[in-house]
Amino acid sequence: MASSRLVAPELATIDIKGTTREAFLIRATLAAGATYGALSATPYITKALAQDGGGDVDILNFALTLEYLEAEFYTRAVAQVKGLSGDEMKLAKELRDNEAEHVDALAATVKKLGGTPAKKPSLDFGAAFANRTSFLKTANTLEDAGVSAYNGAGPLIKSVDVLAAAGSIVQIEARHAALIRLIRSKPPAPLAFDKPATMDAILAKIKPFIG
């Protein structure tokens, strides 16, 4: 696990449409530098934008910010939430580990593209860890938001390889969302079509957690 923080070996070994993540990272570098319209974003994302000129790096940094938030959320939850069943705690740890791997992979990809990974924001989840119910409710919100965020950002991605990587992450977010929803006795897939969200909408949604 520790080594993945440096080189994201998981990404290097997964086939993406007949190629490997190594190739993906290299080829994605060539696609970097394409620019998009200005994104209104929180300061750390704006900073990354200014440095890298937009494009896939911005989208990856946006995703990275979300993953920092999710990883930290589950890390704190595992330490603080009382009253989770054994299975629920096991799931929380699994989700924490998944999100940490997403963080590592996204940060490594941003670097490979020549960008500067967004810094981890300072986070405040308020009363989310007060009990099982509030934890699960917030987890539900975050996971569904994650799905909407990736789905909204997907079509803005220039590099087919970066798109494949984002797709491989969003599918996991969707699976997380479904399971948290099942635990909450909510429909795992409430809509026939998951709604995409703009970066602005997602940033507004996560703003309460950024302190």
Added chain:
Amino acid sequence: MTDSALRELADDPSSRKRFFKMMGGAGAVSAFGVLLAACGDDDKKDTASTPAAADDDANDAKKDDGATGDIAVLNFALTLEFLEAEFYAKVIDSGIVKDKKVAAIATKFGETEQEHVDALKATIKKLGGKPVSAPKTKFEETIDKGLMTVLETAADVENLGAAAYLGAAGRIKNKDVLAAALSIHSVEARHAAALNQLLDRGFGGKGGLKGTLPDGAFAKGMDEAAVLAAVKPFLA
């Protein structure tokens, strides 16, 4: 079988009510809107079937290629959705699912797959393409093997669907069609996770169709040829 989570879900009348409301109400309309908005570019309709016609205009030619390719991807997706919708419909009709709550899940998932079918067909037509016909299936053989096999097959097919959309996403040219495909991809993933959980496979799953399950924190896409090979046993 660990169906407690699904049992709880099905037991929640308020969320079920909301679900059906969304399916039959504004949610369904806006979902179609997503797909149909993909096709606002009317000039594709005529040129899609004759891509060579605009060869002298580089931009138009590029657009034509995109539409033709996108129609092919959409028809591939449509074939899978036909299979999924048909499978759930046959399972429900067979009466093999005695547990009312599990039956409710199968019904819901099946209705969602039918919505995907309808939306994909409409989108293909809007792009000037011809939707493929529903394939002839032999799901009866699966159903005859009993409930466990039915649920395993449902999980396998949903995982396969998620892998198929992930594998195909990069081939889609039209950004709106891509947005629509992504909005379906994550729903297939939700279905897959719920069914994996029902079977106590963990949300990522284990067993199942080789190559369709996530590798830890990262899901894997599957290319069209492999997906079609995987569904072959279900085709008559």
